[in-house]
Amino acid sequence: MDKTDRNILAALQNDARLTNNELADIVGLSASQCSRRRTQLEKDGVIVGYHAKLDREKTGFGLTTIISVTLATHNSENSKRIRELFNSLPEIIEAHAMTGEMDYYIKIATKDLKSLSSFINDKLLAHEAVQNVKTAISLETLKDTQNIPVGL
Amino acid sequence: MDKTDRNILAALQNDARLTNNELADIVGLSASQCSRRRTQLEKDGVIVGYHAKLDREKTGFGLTTIISVTLATHNSENSKRIRELFNSLPEIIEAHAMTGEMDYYIKIATKDLKSLSSFINDKLLAHEAVQNVKTAISLETLKDTQNIPVGL
DNA sequence: AAAACCCATGCAAGGTGCTTGCATAGTAGG
DNA sequence: CCTACTATGCAAGCACCTTGCATGGGTTTT
Numbered sequence: 001m002d003k004t005d006r007n008i009l010a011a012l013q014n015d016a017r018l019t020n021n022e023l024a025d026i027v028g029l030s031a032s033q034c035s036r037r038r039t040q041l042e043k044d045g046v047i048v049g050y051h052a053k054l055d056r057e058k059t060g061f062g063l064t065t066i067i068s069v070t071l072a073t074h075n076s077e078n079s080k081r082i083r084e085l086f087n088s089l090p091e092i093i094e095a096h097a098m099t100g101e102m103d104y105y106i107k108i109a110t111k112d113l114k115s116l117s118s119f120i121n122d123k124l125l126a127h128e129a130v131q132n133v134k135t136a137i138s139l140e141t142l143k144d145t146q147n148i149p150v151g152l
Numbered sequence: 153m154d155k156t157d158r159n160i161l162a163a164l165q166n167d168a169r170l171t172n173n174e175l176a177d178i179v180g181l182s183a184s185q186c187s188r189r190r191t192q193l194e195k196d197g198v199i200v201g202y203h204a205k206l207d208r209e210k211t212g213f214g215l216t217t218i219i220s221v222t223l224a225t226h227n228s229e230n231s232k233r234i235r236e237l238f239n240s241l242p243e244i245i246e247a248h249a250m251t252g253e254m255d256y257y258i259k260i261a262t263k264d265l266k267s268l269s270s271f272i273n274d275k276l277l278a279h280e281a282v283q284n285v286k287t288a289i290s291l292e293t294l295k296d297t298q299n300i301p302v303g304l
Numbered sequence: 305a306a307a308a309c310c311c312a313t314g315c316a317a318g319g320t321g322c323t324t325g326c327a328t329a330g331t332a333g334g
Numbered sequence: 335c336c337t338a339c340t341a342t343g344c345a346a347g348c349a350c351c352t353t354g355c356a357t358g359g360g361t362t363t364t
Contacts, residue, residue: 009211012204016168019350030314035352037312046210052164053200054300059161061300064248066257086294090301096216096290105218105288109300136257138248142238146298148206148213148261149242171321182343187323308363313356320351329342334335 001046004029006150008037009046013147016050056141061109064138065116068102069124070131078129085127091119102134153198156181158302160189161198165299168202208293213261216290217268220254221276222283230281237279243271254286 007027011018020031020038027034041047056062071078086095086106094107110116116135124130159179163170172183172190179186193199208214223230238247238258246259262268268287276282 009204009206013206014201014203016202016204021350032315032352033313044210046207048205048207050168050202050204051166051299052161052168052202053298054161054165054302055198055200056300058196058198059300059302061302066248066250083294090299090304092295093298093300095293095295096218097292097294098218098288098290100288102288104294105290106295111304115304136250136252136254138250138257140249141247142235142249142256143244143247143258146205146245147203147242148208148211148245150206150211150213152242152263173321184323184344185342322349
């Protein structure tokens with residue numbers, strides 16, 4: 001992974017639909033070589049995938065919420081079950097096991113407060129392993145590039 | 153936006169590199185019509201963009217941190233300045249203005265604890281508008297599809 | 305220092321995919 | 335029932351991607 005590879009990664013993070021010709025102009029290589037390097041980065045697992053980014057409002061999922069989840073008791077069984085729960089719920093678009101008081105941070109995408117409420121009550125709190133949750137609603141998303149700063 | 157459009161959106165969220173032929177098989181349309189619908193969804197701003205997703209570890213940015221930022225004083229000037237700060241810092245890959253006690257949640261991607269520390273001290277706390285921060289480090293990312301659950 | 309080797313690169317061709325004009329089917333309104 | 339409009343499929347022309355092949359730059363070996 002040299003500087004050219006990182007340039008390719010940065011470019012594809014910004015726009016995954018770049019043709020190899022456009023990529024070639026950006027990084028200063030031929031299109032064929034860009035194709036080869038990109039293929040290799042995919043094979044090495046550096047590039048995990050390509051995803052379309054959708055508008056939250058226009059798709060009707062304008063409500064973003066960050067919830068802190070605390071487990072009832074800390075054991076491997078509960079840990080395993082909570083992971084399965086997180087993976088089974090499509091409203092959860094991101095989940096982390098954290099340091100500090102709160103055990104997990106999860107990010108939720110819902111249509112409105114009503115569906116958020118039913119998600120929390122029926123899906124989260126209904127689960128035995130969950131002790132309590134703390135909900136914080138995003139008033140405004142100021143930034144949402146999930147782009148790794150490969151240039152640093 | 154009918155059911156077919158939502159199917160297209162769901163498919164492209166999972167894999168933006170799908171050919172129109174593959175897309176056609178998934179949603180049950182011809183390739184040409186998939187092309188036209190996709191183009192329209194882009195024009196309407198429903199599809200905001202296409203982005204490569206990179207492996208955090210392999211790109212050397214394996215440390216994910218969520219920081220709560222509290223402003224010193226709440227006025228529009230500070231609010232404006234904090235937005236500019238967030239936008240200027242590439243380590244911040246997501247930022248929200250929140251309800252509740254904490255004013256902002258920001259998600260940080262850094263190489264290691266050392267660079268995280270210098271980010272907090274030199275970039276965040278150095279800023280006049282910032283009163284204090286609360287740092288929570290992600291021990292493990294359990295889930296990270298930023299995919300809107302368009303199917304719900 | 306010379307030679308041998310290896311890897312990255314550019315070029316070109318063959319194949320694949322994308323886009324758009326055109327004709328048709330399906331649908332809603334009068 | 336007819337008209338008008340939109341959505342669709344097909345096909346062709348065009349752009350793009352990929353890969354074999356030859357070349358060059360850099361490195362190791364003798």
